[in-house]
Amino acid sequence: MSLPPLAARLSGLQSSAIRDLLKLTSRGDIISLAGGLPDEQxxxxxxxxxxxxxxxxxxxxxQYTESAGWIPLREVLAARESARLGRTVPLGEVFVTHGSQQALSLLAEVLLDPGALVLVEDPAYVGALQVYRAAGARIVAVPLDADGMRVDVVEQLLARGERPAVVHTVSNFHNPRGVTMSPERRRRLAELAVAHGFWVVEDDPYGELWFERPSPDPVATYAPNVIRLSSASKTLAPTLRVGWMVAPESVCRAVELLKQGADLCGSALTQQIAADLLADTDWFTAHVDSVRAVYGERAKALVAAVRGRFGDRVVSTDAAGGMFVWVDFTDGTDTSALLPRAIEQGVAYVPGAAFAVGAGHENSLRLSFVTSDTTTLTEAIERLGRAADGRPQSRS
Amino acid sequence: MSLPPLAARLSGLQSSAIRDLLKLTSRGDIISLAGGLPDEQxxxxxxxxxxxxxxxxxxxxxQYTESAGWIPLREVLAARESARLGRTVPLGEVFVTHGSQQALSLLAEVLLDPGALVLVEDPAYVGALQVYRAAGARIVAVPLDADGMRVDVVEQLLARGERPAVVHTVSNFHNPRGVTMSPERRRRLAELAVAHGFWVVEDDPYGELWFERPSPDPVATYAPNVIRLSSASKTLAPTLRVGWMVAPESVCRAVELLKQGADLCGSALTQQIAADLLADTDWFTAHVDSVRAVYGERAKALVAAVRGRFGDRVVSTDAAGGMFVWVDFTDGTDTSALLPRAIEQGVAYVPGAAFAVGAGHENSLRLSFVTSDTTTLTEAIERLGRAADGRPQSRS
Incomplete structure (x- = not known):
């Protein structure tokens, strides 16, 4: 007996390449640098x-709690965000979501009419791409360099008459690209947003995970039409499913209506846990410091191993924070073709192509440094080296 | 400085009338029978x-958990649902959602193309209406009587050439209407679904809260294209945010892709709590028995008070389970007009019009019996009586 059909537009939806890959690399003998999870230890x-x-x-x-979030948690977040943004953030501008991924998906519904233009960074955070694609947006890629999003390219697009509804940026320690947007570019992006009337979605799950120096003032410092997203998943624990958004009240109210239909409300239990831990300022600061110290040491070890093993065959980011290092092969190595050999050698990563908005990034790869100790990271890069040495890699 | 616009389609979205009303009736001196929350005591x-x-x-x-739900929870649910449905339900047909509201909202995306026809019961569960409206569905109302959804009206619509994509039913102890669909109608609805190729969404959060006798076999017993939703919110606690869906694997896989974009995954913490409690079968049975006993006693007291106070001015449901009693005034009392006077007298309820698919139900109201003891319920109805006696109510 045949079942009734599913909605036609589902035919375009695909599982994330990263997610499918992760399923392949959970074998115990493989060191996976492919993951995107923080270290549960x-x-x-x-x-x-x-x-x-x-x-x-x-x-x-x-019991059920408020759709906008348990009020004491919103109060703690408002206080923290006030300090971060250098202004008093009222409660009505703070909205708690089920991880910051839910903020993204509800915002896409609130900010985008079908066919609206969204500018995203390339390579992109795949979870954002998925959301904007599902919303039926027209997506245009803006490249990144060592100073983050190429805001000059945004300017060129505007000059050419493009009218984005949303510009999406992972401003700090970009996933997957590892870079941070410079203060000058932040200010300029905010100016453009005001002048041209678009929203900036500043997606910032990693901002607190800096290693050498604190991340710059948020883009949201410079203009009211920047919506700032963050999360407790990377500093406390993903199981809390606590993300949040700081946005103008009109946006928060629209998101609230959608949240009621989407899932009514979050969990008062996990929201109180997050509130208690974030409110304990001294403890929280010391805790994040310790996470930073460990991640920073691992990042340094990984980058050193990559540079030591591959020399000028690669250019690697410095990993000044966050969870990821981005490695570009300068010798034309095809990282998708390399992956099966890497897995054979016992190491996994995500090929750059998985993060491409269109095509590209065939010679790049993303490595996570957060779930392995320094010895394991060094061994992983040795294995990667063996895989890359095995036979000629270039397809060009 | 003006902000960029929000999406145009948001102009049609409104906050739920019930939700706004609840905000008004949290005053301590008001006995609220307006709520939809289970008793946290x-x-x-x-x-x-x-x-x-x-x-x-x-x-x-x-850590993060699987998008489809923490596997041991899905195993417990598969075992429970196998017993309920009288067949072995495989793991791939069980999907955990953030309350059953999320199942509804993801299903609407999976099953409905814009403009698709959805048949809903009238009066309707407002959370479902909201979802189907947001999905851009064409919504046609099917009335309820004492035996639940008027499946003969569904047949008439089909005979007239209507081709629904989805028929939505709250099959047990309907919210707000209090009635349960008869076994004959369940079987017939399933036959129609197979013959005409539509999906049935069987929304069943209240099925375990029966007072005199267990609720009938689910509609899902009779056909594979019935998607069954249930929840731990009414039997355990809403804070767990654990709902689930039993559906064909193709539907579960499509929902999984959307769940990844919507919020990645649920909470491993609250999902393990739900799994542990549902797996402890003897304890769970005794626990639900005790909830049933208390709710049943309250329901009986409320119905007796309503009938005693209003006599043949009203027809009330019997409240054989669930959380709600539905009262129809036979004397033309306008329950929306009555509400301010009821609040003046210190009692709140939800006017029937709040549940209307289009217009109607002006002479009806919904009462929740679950969060007040029997003495308070009796006092509440006395207050309602005073409000209704105050002056002539009829507008007709």
Missing amino acids: LMPQEKIAAAADAALARRSRL | LMPQEKIAAAADAALARRSRL
């Missing part, structure tokens, strides 16, 4: 357990 | 706290 297990006990001592935490 | 607080401790003893519970 560094998550504050005991502190979360204690906060869960405190939350569950109150029956009201068992 | 009956939620298994200690058991949830113990399960949270057990979950948080493992670091992997802090």
Whole structure:
């Protein structure tokens, strides 16, 4: 017996290449630098357990909560974001979502009519691409360099008459590209947003994970039409499913209506855990410092191993923060073709092509440094080296 | 400085009337029978706290989990649903969502092309209406009577050439209408779904909350193109945000792709709590029995008070399960006009018009019996009586 059809537009939807790849590389003998997950060994297990006990001592935490988020959590976030943005952020401009991915997906519905133009960085955060594609947006890629999004290219597009509804940027320690947008470009992007009347979605899950120096003032510091997204997934734990958005009240109210239809509300339990931990400022600062120290050491080891093993066959980012290093092969190595041999040698990564908005990035790859210790990272790069040495890689 | 515009289609979105009303009736001196929340006093607080401790003893519970749901939870649900449906439900047909509301909203995207026809019960579950409207569906109302959805009206619509993509039903203890679809109608609806190639969404959050006798076999027993939704919110606690769907694998895989874009995954913490409690079969059965007993007693008291106070001015449902009683005034009382006077007297309810698919139900109201004890319920109806006696109510 045949089933009724599914919606026609589903035919365009595909599983993320990264996600499918991850399924292949969970074999125990493979060192996977392909993942996008933070290190669970560094998550504050005991502190979360204690906060869960405190939350569950109150029956009201068992109930539904506000669609915009449990108010005490929004208060803590408003205080933190006020400090970050250098202005008093009112409660009505703070909205809690189920991870920052949900903020992205609800915002796409709130900000975009079908066919609207969205500018995204290339290579792109795949989760954002997926959302904008599903929203039926027209997507135009803007390249990145060592100073982040090429805002001069945005200017050229505007000069050519393009009228974006949204410009999306992962401003700090870009996933996958590893770079951070310079302060000058932040200011310029905000000016353009005001002058041309578009929204900037500043997607910032990694901003607190800086290694040498704090990340620059957010783009949102410079204009009211910048919507800032962040998350507790990378500093506390993904299981909390706590992300948030700082946006003008009109945007928050529209997102609230959509959130009611999408899933009613978040969990009062996990939102209280997040609130308790974020409110404990001294503890939180020390905790993030310790995560930073470990990730920073791993990043340094990985970059050193890459440069030591490959020399001028590659250009690697410096990994000044976040979770990822981006490596460009300068000798034409095709990283998709290399992957099966790498897996044979016992190491996995994500080929650059998986992050391409259209085509491109065939000679690049993304490495995560956060879930392996320095010895393992060094061994992983040795394996990668063996895979790359095996036979001629170039297809060009 | 003006902000960029929001998406044009948002102009049609409105906050739920019930939700706005609830904000008005949280005054301490008002007995609210307007709510839709289960009684938090009956939620298994200690058991949830113990399960949270057990979950948080493992670091992997802090991490992201599978988009389709934490596998041990899906296994428990598959076992429970196999017993309920009288067939072996494979894991690939079970998908965990963030409450059953998320299942509804993702399904609307999976099953409906814009303009597709959806048949809904009238009065309707407002959360479903909201979702189908947001999906751009054409919505046609099917009335309910004491035996649930008027499947004969569905047949008439089909005979007239209507081709629904989805028929949505709250098959057990309907919200707001209180009725349950008869076994004969379930079988007939399933036959029609197969013959005419439409999906049935069987939305069943209340099925376990029966008072006198278990609810009938699900519609999903009779055909493979019935998608069954349920939830732990009414039997355990809303804070878990655990709902689920039993659907053909092709539907589950499509929902999985959308879930990745919507919010990546649920919480491993709350999903393990739900899994532990649902797997403890003896405890769970005794727990739901005790909830049933309390709700049943309250339902009986409320219905008796309504009939005692209003006599043949009203027809009330019997409240054989679930959370709600539906009262029709036979004397033309306009329940929207009555509401301000009821609030003056210290009682709140939801006017029937709030659940209308188009217009109608002006002489009806919905009462929740689950969050007040029997004495309070009786007092509430006395207050409602005073409000209704105050002056002539009829506008007709």
